[in-house]
Amino acid sequence: MTVVMNAIGPTYRRSFWRDLFVLTGRSIKVTWRLPFAVIPNLAISLFFLLVYQGGLSGISALPAFGGAHYLNFIVPVAVVSGAVGGAGGSGQALIRDLESRYFTKLRLTPASPTAFVLAPMIAGMLQLIVQTILILVVAAAMGLSVPTGFVGLLVVVLLAAGWGLAFAGYAVAIALRSGNSQTAQAATFVFFPLLFLSDTFVPLSLIGAAWLKVAARINPTTYVFGAMREVLMYGWKSRPILEGILAIVILSAITLGWAVFTARRTLRRK
Amino acid sequence: MTTEPTSNQAIRVANLRKRYGDVEALRGIDLSVEWGELYGFLGPNGAGKSTAIQILTTLILPTEGSAQVGGADVVRHPEMVRFRIGVALQDTGVDPLLTGRELLTIQGRLFGLRKQESRNRATELLNQFNLQEAADRRVKTYSGGMRRRLDLALALVHRPSILFLDEPTTGLDPVNRIALWDLLRQVNEETGTTIFMTTQYLEEADALCQRIAIMDRGKIVAEDTPTGLKRRLQRDVIELDPEHPEEAAHIAETLRTAGFDAVADKDLIRVFSANGAHSIGGVLQHLESKSVGIAGLRVTQPSLDDVFLQLTTASVNEG
Numbered sequence: 277m278t279v280v281m282n283a284i285g286p287t288y289r290r291s292f293w294r295d296l297f298v299l300t301g302r303s304i305k306v307t308w309r310l311p312f313a314v315i316p317n318l319a320i321s322l323f324f325l326l327v328y329q330g331g332l333s334g335i336s337a338l339p340a341f342g343g344a345h346y347l348n349f350i351v352p353v354a355v356v357s358g359a360v361g362g363a364g365g366s367g368q369a370l371i372r373d374l375e376s377r378y379f380t381k382l383r384l385t386p387a388s389p390t391a392f393v394l395a396p397m398i399a400g401m402l403q404l405i406v407q408t409i410l411i412l413v414v415a416a417a418m419g420l421s422v423p424t425g426f427v428g429l430l431v432v433v434l435l436a437a438g439w440g441l442a443f444a445g446y447a448v449a450i451a452l453r454s455g456n457s458q459t460a461q462a463a464t465f466v467f468f469p470l471l472f473l474s475d476t477f478v479p480l481s482l483i484g485a486a487w488l489k490v491a492a493r494i495n496p497t498t499y500v501f502g503a504m505r506e507v508l509m510y511g512w513k514s515r516p517i518l519e520g521i522l523a524i525v526i527l528s529a530i531t532l533g534w535a536v537f538t539a540r541r542t543l544r545r546k
Numbered sequence: 547m548t549t550e551p552t553s554n555q556a557i558r559v560a561n562l563r564k565r566y567g568d569v570e571a572l573r574g575i576d577l578s579v580e581w582g583e584l585y586g587f588l589g590p591n592g593a594g595k596s597t598a599i600q601i602l603t604t605l606i607l608p609t610e611g612s613a614q615v616g617g618a619d620v621v622r623h624p625e626m627v628r629f630r631i632g633v634a635l636q637d638t639g640v641d642p643l644l645t646g647r648e649l650l651t652i653q654g655r656l657f658g659l660r661k662q663e664s665r666n667r668a669t670e671l672l673n674q675f676n677l678q679e680a681a682d683r684r685v686k687t688y689s690g691g692m693r694r695r696l697d698l699a700l701a702l703v704h705r706p707s708i709l710f711l712d713e714p715t716t717g718l719d720p721v722n723r724i725a726l727w728d729l730l731r732q733v734n735e736e737t738g739t740t741i742f743m744t745t746q747y748l749e750e751a752d753a754l755c756q757r758i759a760i761m762d763r764g765k766i767v768a769e770d771t772p773t774g775l776k777r778r779l780q781r782d783v784i785e786l787d788p789e790h791p792e793e794a795a796h797i798a799e800t801l802r803t804a805g806f807d808a809v810a811d812k813d814l815i816r817v818f819s820a821n822g823a824h825s826i827g828g829v830l831q832h833l834e835s836k837s838v839g840i841a842g843l844r845v846t847q848p849s850l851d852d853v854f855l856q857l858t859t860a861s862v863n864e865g
């Protein structure tokens with residue numbers, strides 16, 4: 277990917293990876309300098325963990341839980357809500373650049389445009405992974421014990437990253453389309469139906485309302501919860517895990533495709 | 547120092563047009579800028595200055611016409627153009643959460659400098675633009691003057707041979723404005739960098755530019771050296787200081803009724819005439835007959851303001 281462009285100048289080397297590395301480093305630095313864009317989201321995740329575990333842990337005595345602890349059941353909710361927040365951050369980061377017009381300054385460099393859309397997404401993914409690990413550490417301190425062990429926790433982190441990536445694609449596309457923070461903020465509210473119209477707090481079999489059952493079956497989050505819960509509560513049964521992966525792949529393909537399309541359109545000279 | 551010129555002219559533009567829906571922002575522009583020249587684009591708000599500079603710096607496409615910058619076509623070879631030019635536009639900004647040094651280093655890296663080279667270049671520019679003390683502070687704490695100096699430094703990281711500046715001093719106080727003029731002259735003289743800049747200020751174009759194009763509603767209405775432009779206005783100006791400055795407007799009015807082309811400009815009165823030496827007798831006679839006292843009198847060349855006003859009003863009348 278390193279091409280010497282003699283026509284341009286003797287020293288300039290076009291390198292996508294250098295551009296991506298430099299800009300990702302910059303995005304991480306900026307995330308670090310905006311702690312209040314990260315802390316509330318992390319706090320909400322931990323809130324799910326502590327409050328629901330405290331308030332609902334008794335119901336895991338019901339047969340629908342198959343003998344697992346409620347903590348193992350609720351951890352995916354904390355992880356997924358954290359992942360969505362972290363991923364939404366990459367859209368916010370792009371909007372900051374559009375609003376400060378640093379984005380235009382970047383467009384005037386010979387750097388790869390793909391790199392300056394991708395960099396905040398990678399930084400968002402890294403933030404999400406750190407956040408997920410933190411949530412798992414807190415859960416472990418609360419007594420989480422997992423039948424699939426360390427590898428199972430790793431799978432949870434990867435599923436969270438995949439889910440986050442799908443959401444990041446959506447957030448970035450909205451950011452590029454609207455270019456203003458209000459619209460993008462409003463758009464991240466799909467987070468609520470995604471997170472709550474699902475078997476968020478109790479297994480599907482315990483949900484009474486038929487409409488909620490239907491909504492949960494359509495909601496891809498349900499399958500991500502399913503995959504995470506499989507490894508956190510039971511073992512390595514492949515079906516729920518594959519369903520979760522499939523949901524992530526399909527959704528990522530759609531949102532990332534949309535992001536790429538929107539980025540191309542935004543960056544095209546008019 | 548700079549990249550080898552690959553073309554006889556730094557900038558060449560032919561019949562450039564840009565339409566935004568019904569608005570025709572550029573209505574056919576032709577110009578050329580020599581290597582090493584400091585060229586000014588002068589015009590009021592909405593004249594099309596930013597549109598022109600955005601096309602030349604590859605941010606937007608022209609509707610019609612062609613432009614070569616540093617020998618490369620802005621439509622077909624935008625990457626080549628980007629490498630050769632440095633840009634500080636009204637429409638660009640910086641991330642306020644980064645420090646001046648960080649921004650310069652990132653810019654250097656994106657233009658292909660190695661890590662250490664990029665750091666050294668940042669330090670060099672921070673010194674040159676007197677930003678050493680603020681170097682490691684976030685840009686959001688910078689004053690307006692510091693922001694503009696940083697913008698200029700960012701544009702120069704990769705030692706471009708052509709520099710584009712869109713209203714570089716708009717909004718600056720006089721002290722900072724003059725300091726920036728000195729920096730621009732220094733860049734132009736020491737490195738031979740060609741500078742294409744826009745401005746709304748006549749005095750700025752007059753003080754800095756070797757050649758000026760006057761823009762009015764999407765067209766260049768005149769292009770010449772500052773002296774040439776002044777000479778074009780084939781008129782003298784008689785400046786009168788009234789004994790009682792508050793009467794200036796009234797006196798100008800009296801002169802106009804007597805058939806003189808007179809205007810009050812603050813405390814003084816300016817009378818335009820094809821030949822100042824001939825008309826001066828008539829003017830004084832008239833004022834004496836009205837018993838108006840005059841404290842001072844000069845016959846001068848027109849200022850760029852006069853040229854500008856004449857040219858832009860002329861094109862209003864044309865259509």
Ligand SMILES: Nc1ncnc2c1ncn2[C@@H]1O[C@H](COP(=O)(O)OP(=O)(O)O)[C@@H](O)[C@H]1O
Pocket residue numbers: 566569570571589590591592593594595596597598
């Ligand atoms: N993106 C745009 N869409 C529509 N009209 C525009 C756009 N940009 C500029 N214009 C119009 O084009 C004209 C020239 O604008 P501009 O180039 O910004 O002038 P200047 O920089 O000299 O003030 C103005 O009438 C302005 O309203």
Ligand SMILES: [Mg+2]
Pocket residue numbers: 592595596597636712713
């Ligand atoms: Mg402008």
